[in-house]
Amino acid sequence: SKISVVHCFYFRGGAELLFDGVKKHQVTLPSQPEPWDIRNLLKWIKENLLKERPELFMQGESVRPGILVLINEADWELMGELDYKLQDQDNVLFISTLHGG
Amino acid sequence: MCDAEDDGSGYGEDTEQPRRRRAPGDRHPRTCMKCGQGTAALVIRVGDPFCRSCFREYFVHKFRAMLGKNRVIFPGEKVLLAVSGGAASSAMIRQVQEGLSREAAKRLRFVPSLVYVEEGAVRRQSPEQREQTLAQMETLLQATGFPYHLIHLEEALELPPSILQPGLERTSTSSPAGPSYKEAVDSFIQQQRQDGDSGTSLPAHSSQDRPAGPSATPRLPDAAQTQELLRSFEAAGTATAREELLEMLRTHLIVQTARDKGYAKVMMGHSLTRVAVKLLTNLSLGRGAFLAVDTGFTDQRHGDVMVVRPMRDYTAKEIAFYNRFFSVPTVTVPPLFTKRREKPSIHQLVERFLVGLQEEFPSTISTVYRTGEKLSPEPAKASSESECCLFCLCRLDIDGEEELALRPTLIYDEPAAGVESKAAYIPLLCYSCRLTFKELGPLDTLPPYVRAEGQRRIRRAEMEQHQENQQELKGLGTAGDISPSQCGTAGTGATPQG
Numbered sequence: 001s002k003i004s005v006v007h008c009f010y011f012r013g014g015a016e017l018l019f020d021g022v023k024k025h026q027v028t029l030p031s032q033p034e035p036w037d038i039r040n041l042l043k044w045i046k047e048n049l050l051k052e053r054p055e056l057f058m059q060g061e062s063v064r065p066g067i068l069v070l071i072n073e074a075d076w077e078l079m080g081e082l083d084y085k086l087q088d089q090d091n092v093l094f095i096s097t098l099h100g101g
Numbered sequence: 102m103c104d105a106e107d108d109g110s111g112y113g114e115d116t117e118q119p120r121r122r123r124a125p126g127d128r129h130p131r132t133c134m135k136c137g138q139g140t141a142a143l144v145i146r147v148g149d150p151f152c153r154s155c156f157r158e159y160f161v162h163k164f165r166a167m168l169g170k171n172r173v174i175f176p177g178e179k180v181l182l183a184v185s186g187g188a189a190s191s192a193m194i195r196q197v198q199e200g201l202s203r204e205a206a207k208r209l210r211f212v213p214s215l216v217y218v219e220e221g222a223v224r225r226q227s228p229e230q231r232e233q234t235l236a237q238m239e240t241l242l243q244a245t246g247f248p249y250h251l252i253h254l255e256e257a258l259e260l261p262p263s264i265l266q267p268g269l270e271r272t273s274t275s276s277p278a279g280p281s282y283k284e285a286v287d288s289f290i291q292q293q294r295q296d297g298d299s300g301t302s303l304p305a306h307s308s309q310d311r312p313a314g315p316s317a318t319p320r321l322p323d324a325a326q327t328q329e330l331l332r333s334f335e336a337a338g339t340a341t342a343r344e345e346l347l348e349m350l351r352t353h354l355i356v357q358t359a360r361d362k363g364y365a366k367v368m369m370g371h372s373l374t375r376v377a378v379k380l381l382t383n384l385s386l387g388r389g390a391f392l393a394v395d396t397g398f399t400d401q402r403h404g405d406v407m408v409v410r411p412m413r414d415y416t417a418k419e420i421a422f423y424n425r426f427f428s429v430p431t432v433t434v435p436p437l438f439t440k441r442r443e444k445p446s447i448h449q450l451v452e453r454f455l456v457g458l459q460e461e462f463p464s465t466i467s468t469v470y471r472t473g474e475k476l477s478p479e480p481a482k483a484s485s486e487s488e489c490c491l492f493c494l495c496r497l498d499i500d501g502e503e504e505l506a507l508r509p510t511l512i513y514d515e516p517a518a519g520v521e522s523k524a525a526y527i528p529l530l531c532y533s534c535r536l537t538f539k540e541l542g543p544l545d546t547l548p549p550y551v552r553a554e555g556q557r558r559i560r561r562a563e564m565e566q567h568q569e570n571q572q573e574l575k576g577l578g579t580a581g582d583i584s585p586s587q588c589g590t591a592g593t594g595a596t597p598q599g
Contacts, residue, residue, distance in 0.1 A: 059457075066456040068421055075143035075422070078131055078150060095425065097188070097374070097417035099436065099452060 025049065029086070038069070039082040041092065057094075066098040135159070143422050147463045153426055160415070160423050164196040165209065167411050171398050172282040174366060174409070176210035176289035181364040182247075183355045184217050186238055186432030189412050190370030192420045194245055195429050196411075197368075210289060211366075215242050215249040216358050218351050222254060222327045223334050225438045231321055237432045244430070250358055255322035255330045257350040262554035264353045267483070267494055268360065268405030336542020340439050340446035341386070345537045347437055349492055350548065352408075359406045371396075371410045374417035374456070377469040382451045387533035391495045393476035402481065402494040416466065490531035491555055492538070498531050521552075525559050 029036050029044065039061055046054055058064055062082055069076040070093040071084060086092075131150065133139040139152025151159065168174055182197060184190040200209030217238050221231035235251065242249040321327075337343040359367050371379070376396045383395050394400045400408040412420070424431060439445075445453075458465045483489035483496040490497055521544050530538055544552060 065460045066417075066452075068418060070422075070425070073142070073425075075141075077144040078141055093425075095421045097421050098456065099375075099448075 036086040037082065038071075038076065038084050038086070038092070041086060042082075063094065064098075066096060068095040068097060069093070070095065142426070143418075145419060146467075156422070157427065160419065161196065161199050163414055164411060165200055167398070167414055168200075168209065171409070173399055173407065174211050175282065175285045178211045178366060179362075179364045180211045180213050180366040180368055181355070181359045181362070182213050182215050182368045182370075184215055184242075184370065186217070186234075186241070186434060187370070188417070188420045188424055188429075188431055189372040189375065189415070191241075191429050191431045192415070192423055193368060193370040193412050195423075195427070198245065210286075213247050213368075214362070214364065215245065215247050216355055217242060217249065217251050218254055218354055219251060220254045220347070220351070220437075221434070222322075222330050223347060223437055224435045226435065228321055234432060234434055235321075241430050241432060250362070252354055252358065253322045254347075254350060254354070255326040257354050257548055257550075258326060258329055260353055260357055260548065260550040262550045262557065264357050264360075264550060265491055265494065265554040267403055267489065270401075270404050333542065333546045333548060334438070336546035338540045338542070340437075340443050341448065342537050342540035343439075344437060344446045344448050345386070346541060353550075356403050356406050356408070365406060367406060367408045369408055369410050370412045372412050372415050372417050372420055373470050374466055376410065376413045376473065377466045378448070378452045378455055380469055380473045381455065382448050383533070385447050385451065387536055388493075388495075388531075390498050391481040391493070391531075392473060393478040394481040394495065396473050397476070397478060399478075401478075402483075402489075413470075490534050491526070491529040491551070491558065492534040493531060495531055497529075521556070526555050528562070529555055529558050 029041070034040060042058060042061065042063065046058055050057060056064065057067065063069060069081075070091075071079050072091050073093070076084060131141050133141050133152035133155050134150050135155040136152060139154060141150030142153045143156060144150050145156070145159070174180060182190070182194060184194060194215070197209065197213050201213070203209070219231065219235055219238070221234060226234065239251065242251075334343055334346065337346055355367055359365075380392055380396045383389075383392055388395060394402055396410075396413070398410055398413060400410075423429065455466055455469065480498075481495040483494065488497050489495065523538070523544055526538060526544075527535055541547065547555075
């Protein structure tokens with residue numbers, strides 16, 4: 001079963017260049033045996049969307065400190081963070097609170 | 102910082118998930134802890150889930166409590182809000198709007214205006230991008246209905262030298278001779294009752310604070326000015342010095358605007374996160390003595406204009422969520438430019454450090470912040486002009502002996518007699534501003550107002566030294582009779598103010 005996920009990146013000062021300046025991505029994730037959780041979504045984003053400087057977005061398997069994650073407009077801390085299992089039509093929003101300079 | 106209240110699941114397992122500090126989602130009830138009913142939308146502080154409406158209440162209340170607790174904004178007072186388009190200052194505008202619109206008893210009572218400093222020149226924006234940013238900001242500012250001022254960083258080249266001198270504190274509000282805060286509020290309320298409370302009864306705004314009309318396009322400064330400004334920034338040898346320079350010019354522009362337009366108060370949108378970063382950064386920069394004025398709620402170094410930081414109790418996360426939930430408009434700009442292969446600034450390193458530490462130790466930033474709250478602003482206060490630092494207006498914190506020790510390492514350029522030397526400025530600067538100054542370019546790349554004021558103080562000190570020598574030669578009294586701590590107006594040529 002396919003999952004269609006909308007994710008948006010809201011970054012300060014130039015970091016949206018990480019994603020070719022595109023702020024909103026509507027994506028259909030391919031079905032795979034592993035569940036689509038945030039952890040795997042991040043891996044997928046890193047491999048498919050991040051054009052440069054991955055360390056500005058990710059650290060290890062999670063997002064870089066200072067980047068907030070909202071799943072369907074709610075704090076991901078309420079949803080299990082990396083372990084949250086994505087549902088079809090979920091909205092994932094990344095907000096950077098860093099100054100970058 | 103190793104919090105006992107943490108469940109400990111993150112600490113032992115270094116190998117798998119070193120950064121997770123709590124177990125998966127089933128540990129968090131999804132109900133708001135405040136009202137017990139609403140669905141939680143975010144987690145505040147360490148593990149407190151709040152629903153949207155309780156969060157909104159919490160957020161709005163915090164602003165009014167901050168102002169109420171500190172009692173420095175008097176009713177009817179004109180306050181200048183410094184906005185950057187960023188998350189915190191935009192949230193600040195919204196809080197002011199919220200506060201002014203409340204029902205009469207609880208309403209905030211001051212008269213706000215806005216100021217925006219356009220910094221596109223040093224953020225590597227093309228003229229088109231700068232125009233675009235300005236247009237977006239103007240839309241944002243106009244929508245508030247408050248009077249606003251748009252200024253360019255290039256205007257720092259035209260600042261008067263007097264901006265580097267603390268102005269005389271106004272007697273109307275904060276001096277003992279004026280009414281106390283409570284008296285002022287009471288008489289304001291009485292006055293309102295007599296006038297018949299007419300909703301938002303703000304005094305008429307002067308038309309010059311607004312642009313000519315909605316179609317007026319802000320113009321950029323001419324290229325020569327931009328070039329000159331860039332020269333100062335490009336001559337800076339380190340990213341740290343460049344950041345400090347930017348902050349200095351911006352603050353001086355804002356304070357000068359306040360002075361020109363008659364505002365006694367300026368509100369800056371520094372968040373708790375930003376304040377904590379600033380605290381550790383400034384510590385690293387040698388500004389330990391001045392942490393309280395640099396990061397505290399009030400900053401009175403400019404004398405007649407007081408800077409307040411009403412957002413300093415809000416974390417970056419709270420602000421980001423608030424702006425998202427309640428559609429607070431913001432305008433993003435690129436960061437200050439850096440040179441290729443340049444090491445990051447201390448500001449960036451500290452931010453990275455603190456924010457990173459916060460992930461595993463969620464009380465990090467608030468701990469730093471609360472430690473800062475305990476500091477006293479007294480050490481920063483300069484009792485006279487000759488005691489205040491040329492750049493930051495805090496007290497000169499170096500005595501003669503240390504100065505001698507520093508001198509040999511600081512003198513790079515020793516030009517011929519009669520030409521200005523950087524070394525002559527050293528005695529005018531506090532410890533950390535000397536370090537910054539060392540990393541800025543040659544004197545001719547400094548903004549004119551800094552050089553003018555620097556030269557004036559050097560000449561005055563030389564004259565005083567000369568007088569001292571004369572007196573000693575004549576054997577008339579000790580050096581204490583001609584005290585260098587007299588304010589600079591003692592007959593050596595009155596300083597033009599403003």
